[in-house]
Amino acid sequence: MQVMLLSMPDSFEHMPSVAIRMPNGALASLAGNLDAHHRVAVADLILVQSRVRETVQRLVREHEPDVVGLSVMTFQRRTALRLIALLRALRPQIRIVVGGYDPSLAPEAYTSALEAPDFLVRGEGEMTFRDLIRAVEGHSDYAHIPGLSYRVNGGFLHNPDRPITGLEGDQIKPPNRDARVLSGYTMVGRQVDVVETSRGCTFDCSFCSIIEMRGRNFHTYTFDRVLADIRDARAHGAQTIFLVDDNITLNVRRFEALCRAIIDARLNGLEFVVQAMTSAIAGHGTSLAPAMRQAGFRYVFLGIENILEGDLDFLRARAKNSGRGASGEAANATIQAINVLHQHKMYVVGGLIVGNPGDTRESIEANLEFARRYVDYPYIQHPTPYPRTPMTKDFRERGLIVSEDVQEYDGTTAVVRSEHLTAEEIEFLRWRAERWMKLRHLPSALLHSPGFAMRHGIKMMAHTFRGSSFRSLVGLEDERKAFARYRGIRKAERAYV
Numbered sequence: 001m002q003v004m005l006l007s008m009p010d011s012f013e014h015m016p017s018v019a020i021r022m023p024n025g026a027l028a029s030l031a032g033n034l035d036a037h038h039r040v041a042v043a044d045l046i047l048v049q050s051r052v053r054e055t056v057q058r059l060v061r062e063h064e065p066d067v068v069g070l071s072v073m074t075f076q077r078r079t080a081l082r083l084i085a086l087l088r089a090l091r092p093q094i095r096i097v098v099g100g101y102d103p104s105l106a107p108e109a110y111t112s113a114l115e116a117p118d119f120l121v122r123g124e125g126e127m128t129f130r131d132l133i134r135a136v137e138g139h140s141d142y143a144h145i146p147g148l149s150y151r152v153n154g155g156f157l158h159n160p161d162r163p164i165t166g167l168e169g170d171q172i173k174p175p176n177r178d179a180r181v182l183s184g185y186t187m188v189g190r191q192v193d194v195v196e197t198s199r200g201c202t203f204d205c206s207f208c209s210i211i212e213m214r215g216r217n218f219h220t221y222t223f224d225r226v227l228a229d230i231r232d233a234r235a236h237g238a239q240t241i242f243l244v245d246d247n248i249t250l251n252v253r254r255f256e257a258l259c260r261a262i263i264d265a266r267l268n269g270l271e272f273v274v275q276a277m278t279s280a281i282a283g284h285g286t287s288l289a290p291a292m293r294q295a296g297f298r299y300v301f302l303g304i305e306n307i308l309e310g311d312l313d314f315l316r317a318r319a320k321n322s323g324r325g326a327s328g329e330a331a332n333a334t335i336q337a338i339n340v341l342h343q344h345k346m347y348v349v350g351g352l353i354v355g356n357p358g359d360t361r362e363s364i365e366a367n368l369e370f371a372r373r374y375v376d377y378p379y380i381q382h383p384t385p386y387p388r389t390p391m392t393k394d395f396r397e398r399g400l401i402v403s404e405d406v407q408e409y410d411g412t413t414a415v416v417r418s419e420h421l422t423a424e425e426i427e428f429l430r431w432r433a434e435r436w437m438k439l440r441h442l443p444s445a446l447l448h449s450p451g452f453a454m455r456h457g458i459k460m461m462a463h464t465f466r467g468s469s470f471r472s473l474v475g476l477e478d479e480r481k482a483f484a485r486y487r488g489i490r491k492a493e494r495a496y497v
């Protein structure tokens, strides 16, 4: 059978496609786990963001797929539904499958859509998708495939959930990067790829979808497999590797041992990027940070979430952000974590969430000021009511959700208000401050890749300051007018298909 797998072209403000175009790790993993006789084409549509329709038309013509799978996050839902319509118009006999976070957590949004898919894969996809393709090929029925929802007589049947797959054995086979049919992956000028070393998390931050998606558990791949995967990514041209684990720092000793394994395998000529918990870095930084540095880690996305204890309570993120002060008292671990990463010459991408229910102008400004002082690159978001998270329930009960348009659920569009501020005001405060913080880091990022700087430096600046004019930057025009222009541009660019 001919299978085509697509990831959505939608990106959000902190991932401008001019500078960052990463592969979707799920698709290569799904491709690697299909039976070998199928022909698979993987296309990450972020690589063709400005020509999605033409590219899909071409790919369908060239590959004549029997089955097309779409990987979808919530803010990409409308694009996915439009793509389904396009695919059906191009080739009516195609069977369409959706999977990923949004179909898993909000299946009704797909099963009740005008352009409903034929199949929906909930949760982890490798085994379910493999079994589905076998059943489609063999014309057998679907009732025995856990984790699958499928269309019958105009309605959908939902099979029981599939238990989480262990990663320790060889049940999940390595990703198939040869299946990719588009090129142009980049992280600020260096070819980037993604590698998983583990799945799952045992924390339960209220804003995170992970617990509803797979429960509280943590599974790890063997180092042999991880190193082979990194080598494979390198053989496919990668210079930078993004470790996409849900929470690699959950087992911090394993993470440190992995850094040493990367060094021993002489894979430390690559550059690594990772997401980490502050408590783990703060508590173990003395031995972990030098190992990370030697292994080639350059950027660390730190889940700071918020610097105020009240907001951390709301986000249920206090546990992962607490450390011990010099005299043993509990203390926010953030500064400790940032310091140790800086001492070892790594950059901190600071993940903060502002616009929580109790937030005032002052509490948001305190977080922005913190980011200005301590982090190298801001990754500030607004709380976003993704399907089935505890936070969503909370916001809904308090009547604070102001937009039900999930297209806007990209993390930097404020779609909830606080008890004290409108959503628009919250977004304005973040937008106004964050542009300048990003600008500060631009020279180091561009110096690292001078060729990229020459070709795209101006475009990156232009993206950071979209909507702003010279007059607004020097104070001759009200910044709110520039903000309104920025919002207009952002709204218009969401029409990818």
Ligand code: B12
Residues within 6 Å of the ligand: 010, 011, 012, 015, 022, 023, 024, 025, 026, 027, 029, 030, 068, 069, 070, 071, 072, 073, 074, 075, 097, 098, 099, 100, 101, 102, 105, 121, 123, 124, 125, 126, 129, 194, 196, 207, 208, 209, 210, 242, 243, 244, 245, 246, 247, 386, 387, 409, 410, 411
């Ligand atoms: C790594 C990561 C990123 C990386 C992305 C790197 C990349 N290109 O893959 C970065 C940091 C850039 C990122 C950005 C964003 N992310 Co993110 N990210 C993650 C993270 C940590 C892991 C995702 C991953 O790659 N897992 C490994 C793969 C193999 O697993 P998987 O994607 O779940 O896929 C499996 C199944 O879902 C399923 N599946 C997936 N697709 C398909 C398709 C088919 C056809 C089938 C059958 C099955 C299937 O099978 C796969 C294999 O088992 C998750 C989860 C978490 N703990 O926070 C969040 C998460 C996916 N991100 C999320 C969000 C919202 C975003 C952002 C919008 C904002 C943000 N919070 O940062 C941006 C948007 C990026 C953009 N396109 O512009 C949300 C999605 C929530 C939702 N309901 O949509 C998550 C769940 C975090 C959360 N808030 O809960 N992210």
Ligand code: SF4
Residues within 6 Å of the ligand: 201, 202, 203, 204, 205, 208, 209, 210, 211, 246, 247, 277, 303, 320
């Ligand atoms: S620690 Fe990270 S992965 Fe775990 S629940 Fe919190 S945000 Fe999600």
